[in-house]
């Protein structure tokens with residue numbers, strides 16, 4: 001049998017010298033969508049960033065395998081080129097770097113890495129045209145600085161735009177649903193669903209059950225105080241929506 | 256004054272020079288040169304004790320004996336000029352080599368009636384009254400010692416006059432090349448630019464040099480912009496690594512005039528750049544931009560002063576610096592809002608990106624507000640590269656070197672993209688790219704943006 005897409009084993013991680021993740025275990029196979037829910041500060045973004053390779057997020061214990069390979073040994077750019085993508089909870093504004101040309105060079109960096117032909121400007125433009133339309137984004141969107149002066153919702157949509165263009169194998173979406181109105185939420189969910197395929201895996205970090213009405217997860221995990229305290233089906237999300245995290249937080253304290 | 260006094264060599268040279276200087280037979284000009292020389296003799300070189308010179312020591316200039324640069328056109332080939340030219344540039348061009356116009360390298364196309372683009376010395380012969388009315392009347396040499404030296408010793412430079420209501424659509428490129436000699440040389444280039452009421456013009460000043468000889472460029476440019484005139488000015492400074500460059504740009508703005516100035520300091524060893532503007536009437540608008548890229552052991556000091564002397568004027572100022580190596584930069588901005596300059600709108604920003612631990616910036620923004628109904632803001636920042644941004648780019652598959660280079664380019668782009676003379680913008684962009692470790696990858700990412 002093929003190795004799982006993602007295999008997280010007993011991962012402990014610190015930011016600076018503050019321990020945040022305290023033993024995370026999670027296995028996700030190709031084709032699956034996993035939702036990760038949990039209260040503020042429980043370590044959801046830390047986990048996402050550890051997977052994406054953010055410097056200064058130090059894994060002090062445990063292992064992560066991505067398609068059977070040691071993910072933690074790879075540089076962030078190599079993870080990206082190998083098909084790992086994290087949609088940032090807070091996408092970074094980079095004035096002076098054009099949104100579209102940046103994405104073109106990112107795509108071409110990946111294609112070069114994989115030994116594929118690079119796209120020229122015209123090929124790239126025709127590639128992005130339909131994706132822009134799908135996300136309800138104006139063409140002027142490509143002419144602006146990267147996330148520069150974008151509204152919260154535009155930034156989130158830009159992350160999904162990048163997702164659709166870069167076509168990763170493992171997508172980690174860190175609260176891409178928060179701050180979106182209901183129409184934008186549907187658009188974003190639609191984008192994520194389009195990416196769903198037997199070859200791809202999605203980790204969906206969220207606070208709210210509402211996006212799970214549009215994206216049906218295969219597994220829901222509850223992360224509290226740096227540990228996954230419970231995993232289950234979609235019904236777990238409904239339960240959390242009703243009762244909150246109190247029961248799990250109490251349990252985490254005891255443990 | 257003793258022989259060891261750095262002023263002595265200038266005083267001695269002046270008595271010789273004034274007899275052979277351009278316009279030596281014009282009494283007003285002789286008096287002007289003499290009073291400038293006297294002013295310099297009394298005042299001397301500035302010292303670190305003076306507020307305006309606190310961060311920049313000109314001791315290396317004071318202790319060097321410079322000879323006025325001899326004509327050296329014979330040694331300059333068209334290729335030398337090509338090397339620093341802007342590809343695809345269509346416009347008028349005056350090329351000065353070691354301070355003297357080289358007619359073979361210059362080219363002025365057909366001009367609308369009445370427009371003059373010529374040597375200042377020629378203008379002195381053709382229209383001495385007009386030159387007399389403006390020369391050294393704006394760039395105050397009593398307060399600016401290097402302007403005093405220039406006023407005493409200038410030999411040549413450009414004279415641009417665009418009469419009332421006339422537009423010169425093509426940019427006017429004034430090129431000053433220095434070809435250093437065996438001994439240190441100095442050129443005091445002097446430019447006078449008169450843009451009359453309702454006229455429109457674009458002027459690019461370029462300064463460049465090559466070789467590793469020591470030289471000193473000490474230019475002064477005075478600009479008078481008439482009522483409702485539109486004037487775009489660029490200064491591209493690409494002196495060689497060892498050069499001293501001390502420049503003064505003085506702009507006087509008439510009623511409802513619109514001026515942009517973009518000061519691009521890329522070269523030079525010890526550089527001081529003064530830009531002074533004065534709103535002489537109401538409703539003027541000014542955009543004052545600058546970019547300095549400083550590395551190695553370069554020292555680049557930008558001083559700007561904007562005098563809002565009249566009501567209802569607007570000024571936006573943005574200076575950005577990129578520092579690497581042991582580079583050192585100074586930004587000293589002063590906006591003075593005079594007592595009756597109500598409804599002034601002024602904004603001053605200085606941002607610095609440090610790429611190394613050893614680079615250093617002094618940023619001193621400043622506002623002096625004497626009116627009470629104004630809108631004025633200023634801001635300044637000095638920082639290293641934002642690691643969040645680096646990670647964001649890497650997480651999208653760009654290697655670290657490319658990410659850092661792209662962010663550096665992106666930092667400069669805000670100023671680069673304000674350059675409206677496209678061949679100049681491209682040359683500037685290419686120059687910045689060529690300094691970046693991952694230039695090819697960055698060029699790919701920004702090409703269409705150029």
Ligand SMILES: Nc1ncnc2c1ncn2[C@@H]1O[C@H](COP(=O)(O)OP(=O)(O)OP(=O)(O)O)[C@@H](O)[C@H]1O
Nearest residue numbers: 015016018020038039040041042043044045046047
């Ligand atoms: N750069 C940092 N420096 C110090 N502490 C940090 C840093 N980043 C995160 N933390 C801390 O780590 C803990 C977990 O943060 P994390 O962002 O992973 O939580 P989260 O589950 O994503 O929360 P939220 O739901 O609010 O997004 C928090 O206590 C946070 O303050």
Ligand SMILES: [Mg+2]
Nearest residue numbers: 044045046089
């Ligand atoms: Mg988070």
